[in-house]
Amino acid sequence: MNHYWFEYRPYDRPFKQPLHTHHGWWSNRQGIILRLTSANGQVGWGEIAPIAWFGTETLAQALAFCRSLPSKLAAAAIEHIPASLPACRFGFESALEMMQISTTSITFASPSPHQLGAVHNSYLLPTGEAALHAWQPLVTAGVNTFKWKIGVANLEDELQIFNHLMQKLPADVRLRLDANGGLDYYQAYQWLQTCDRLSGHTATVEFLEQPLSKHQLKEMLQLAERVQTPIALDESVATFEQLEACYTQGWRGMFVIKPALIGSPQQLRNFCQQYCLDLVWSSALETPIAQYFIQHVLIPSIPVVQHRAIGFGVDQWFNDAWTTEGNFEQLWQSLSLTGTIE
Template identity: 45%
Template structure:
């Protein structure tokens, strides 16, 4: 039986400015880095980065599971992590995969960059041909649509914008936004898609809206795990799927399900570390198409410099989990 030494360390990464979404105000990204070592001395790192308001377990539940596994864990124990702990599945599954052969698919990809919420987005310099995301459903619709009109007045050539409601709109507001998007896209297709306008369980309603308007709708919170991806595909969803691998389950399950259903995948971030973003690029990239991935978020952190750290160096900066 394959058995590994497990070590766990905690991180806290403050945002440069609080991130405001329809779920509330977020100031610090907490998470866990795990380290597996086999009998041959090979090491694999993984990250557990839960996001409970998007459907994953809490950080406390993830840590509790890891504590029960210390100091030694088997591959069988890892593969039996329940589906109620999708971020833990991903983190330990990632570490297990990284004990194997080196990365298979090192590729360069285009990132979508997250703009500040609200009026602050008006001050950010933009570049031609890039993709940006802007959170909506935080302020009044009228105010946000006014800011959108102002931002688009000097919109760079070939750039695209994703509007992300995080499930915070009602039916009337979603319709109003889609009408605005359709009108803006008539002359130049600037709005790539409206992301998760309605709450996670209202996929049939979003399917109906997608049939009525030309601006594509992308599901995000509705596709929190691979169980949800399979379920809504069986119910007829054939549109864009914004998938956050770090809270979606085992990496091998993500590859399998997204390939099986032929999902139009957009990889997205839960504000995990660059270590996990590199893993996704190297191990999951071929599943997705050519849409920009939502990993343009590292500038949001006070410690943005950790982007260049090797895994061992990042590990050395963290405090061990107290037993």
């Protein structure tokens, strides 16, 4: 029977500036780095990066789970991680897959924003009026897809900033609006109508993400019938079980997938191979360890229905040099030196 040596280290990564969403302010990204070592010395890196307000387990639950495991771990223990711990499932299963890849010569050295623009990465703009000035240097560097959080201030003010932003953005830019479930039906309809009206005259709204709460799938199905601007589900499909449920209930629009939150990568692969979903890959603000697996292992293994920018343009949100200077081993070592979050 297969066994692995299991070690884990928590991390605590402050954002340069707190991120404002409909769920409130978020100032530190916390998670857990996993290291599995096989009997013949192969190392597999993984990461547990939960977001409890998004529908995963809490960090405390993930830590409790890691603590409950023996340091000599049976492969079967990984197969039986419960669906109630989706971020743990992702972390352990991806670490097993990463064991097939030699990571010693890989560095995280980030491509410049220009190169990222070339591979179509979507960049997160600051919320509110700050967006009006933040896009320019990124466009100059070659970025052409942005995400902007809405549903934070009142409707009229936001629509006004939105109109302004759309007038300023170059015509070839694609803007993704993300309400994080923070609108009601009327507000969502106002937003979508405004997007429809502007369409063809300004930059393009690629889609409106999660206008209503995850409990309002029926209303979102209705909205999608009434407007041209596409709707993408995000919070509604945070975990694999939710994704399956929305598909079964008839959603055929876009699905935003945050792999670090969804659960088993293999389960996602099987489902996507069977049903060919219109996917938008998105970051859960994980470290380069999970990002490496997602971008180099998982995404290339899933069939593409429609090429869309991937939402991993988030490095500029952190102060540290993990992405630009680090590699797997260095990141791990830095965690033992700087201490843990406990």
